[in-house]
Amino acid sequence: xxxxxxxxxxxxxxxxxxxxxxxxxxxxxxxxxxxxxxxxxxxxxxxxxxxxxxxxxxxxxxxxxxxxxxxxxxxxxxxxxxxxxxxxxxxxxxxxxxx
Amino acid sequence: xxxxxxxxxxxxxxxxxxxxxxxxxxxxxxxxxxxxxxxxxxxxxxxxxxxxxxxxxxxxxxxxxxxxxxxxxxxxxxxxxxxxxxxxxxxxxxxxxxxxxxxxxxxxxxxxxxxxxxxxxxxxxxxxxxxxxxxxxxxxxxxxxxxxxxxxxxxxxxxxxxxxxxxxxxxxxxxxxxxxxxxxxxxxxxxxxxxxxxxxxxxxxxxxxxx
Numbered sequence: 001x002x003x004x005x006x007x008x009x010x011x012x013x014x015x016x017x018x019x020x021x022x023x024x025x026x027x028x029x030x031x032x033x034x035x036x037x038x039x040x041x042x043x044x045x046x047x048x049x050x051x052x053x054x055x056x057x058x059x060x061x062x063x064x065x066x067x068x069x070x071x072x073x074x075x076x077x078x079x080x081x082x083x084x085x086x087x088x089x090x091x092x093x094x095x096x097x098x099x
Numbered sequence: 100x101x102x103x104x105x106x107x108x109x110x111x112x113x114x115x116x117x118x119x120x121x122x123x124x125x126x127x128x129x130x131x132x133x134x135x136x137x138x139x140x141x142x143x144x145x146x147x148x149x150x151x152x153x154x155x156x157x158x159x160x161x162x163x164x165x166x167x168x169x170x171x172x173x174x175x176x177x178x179x180x181x182x183x184x185x186x187x188x189x190x191x192x193x194x195x196x197x198x199x200x201x202x203x204x205x206x207x208x209x210x211x212x213x214x215x216x217x218x219x220x221x222x223x224x225x226x227x228x229x230x231x232x233x234x235x236x237x238x239x240x241x242x243x244x245x246x247x248x249x250x251x252x253x254x255x256x257x258x259x260x261x262x263x264x265x266x267x268x269x270x271x272x273x274x275x276x277x278x279x280x281x282x283x284x285x286x287x288x289x290x291x292x293x294x295x296x297x298x299x300x301x302x303x304x305x306x307x308x309x310x
Contacts, residue, residue, distance in 0.1 A: 015114065022115045027122035038121050088115065095108045 008094070011056050012087045016041060016049045021076070021084045024059065029075035050074060058083055131177050132198065133287025139170035140279035144272045151269035160213075193241030197234035204230050221267040224275065228258035231283075246289060253282045 012021055019039050024030060030038075036046050053059045058080030062073045076084075143166045149155045150162065208226055212218040232254035239247035257278050261271060 015111075018111060019114060019118045022118035023122040025122065026119045030122070038118070091108055091111060095112075 008090050009083055009087045011052060011058065012083060014049065014052075016045065017053055018087075020046075020049060020053060020074075021058065021080065021087075024074065024076035025081065025084050029073055032072035032074065035074060053080070056080075056083070130287035130290025132174050133283050133290060135173045135177070135287075136170050136198075137279050137282075137284025137287055139166050140283060141276050142166060144276035144279060148269050148272035148276065151272065163209075194238050197237040201230045201234050220271075221261065221264070224261045224267075224271060225258055227275075228254050228261060232258060235286075244290070247286065250282050250286045253278070257282075 012018055016039060020035065023035065023038055032046070032050075035050075036043065039046065041049075050059065050061060054061050056079075057077055060075050060077055062075070064071055064073075143162055146155070146162045146166075147159060150157055150159070205223075205227060208223060209218075212223065232251050235247050235251035235254060239245070239251055257274065260274075261267070264271065
């Protein structure tokens with residue numbers, strides 16, 4: 001019985017979003033600047049991917065001003081945790097199918 | 100990072116591992132410094148206790164100076180291995196700042212007390228306990244690790260205890276040696292465990308920071 005590749009979560013499957021979710025799953029939350037440095041992406045690229053994850057409620061984004069400077073904090077949600085776990089399981093299943 | 104780059108499942112797993120590790124390091128509040136300095140202080144206080152009762156020869160300076168150098172060197176060696184991403188983290192800045200303040204305060208007080216011949220063991224002990232308690236209080240607030248508030252409370256309690264002592268004798272050094280082990284080294288070990296839980300499988304992520 002072949003593995004159904006369509007079961008893979010398209011939202012997480014993007015390389016940048018996969019990196020974001022992997023980072024947040026251990027860090028739990030991070031500053032926008034920290035994420036940008038860790039992922040080595042541009043502001044716009046990161047914002048786009050964060051929006052997509054936020055649309056699916058995989059992450060929560062909190063914007064506030066600290067000392068008049070905008071600060072964006074990103075945190076993984078419970079939904080995001082479960083989705084990431086499911087994604088990793090699907091990936092493992094696909095690897096198992098290849099073997 | 101380009102979405103159009105060639106993908107493979109094994110490549111994705113490698114990416115997951117590396118990013119999870121980066122996230123763990125970011126959240127990790129390195130307790131190694133606490134372990135190092137806790138051990139240094141435990142040895143220093145216990146050695147000074149032995150000195151006070153004549154079990155070993157030497158002077159206070161000969162105990163604290165080399166141990167202080169050892170602790171500083173070990174901390175610097177450890178810092179070289181640390182992830183540079185941590186340098187922008189407010190919690191890490193608070194940690195570094197708090198312990199720098201402790202070190203500066205104690206060195207200045209110790210140095211000026213020796214220079215003026217006014218070294219009072221009780222004063223230096225109360226001061227040390229107070230600044231250490233304050234440092235842990237600041238770090239507890241910055242890192243949101245609740246356990247550190249208990250550690251801070253412990254040091255405040257020892258400060259009160261030493262302040263109220265009428266007979267400030269060498270036994271206090273044993274109390275301080277035990278306190279250094281229990282209220283610096285042990286929390287450091289616990290922080291290291293929080294930062295890097297052993298055997299955490301890839302599909303069961305663990306939080307490195309206590310909420």
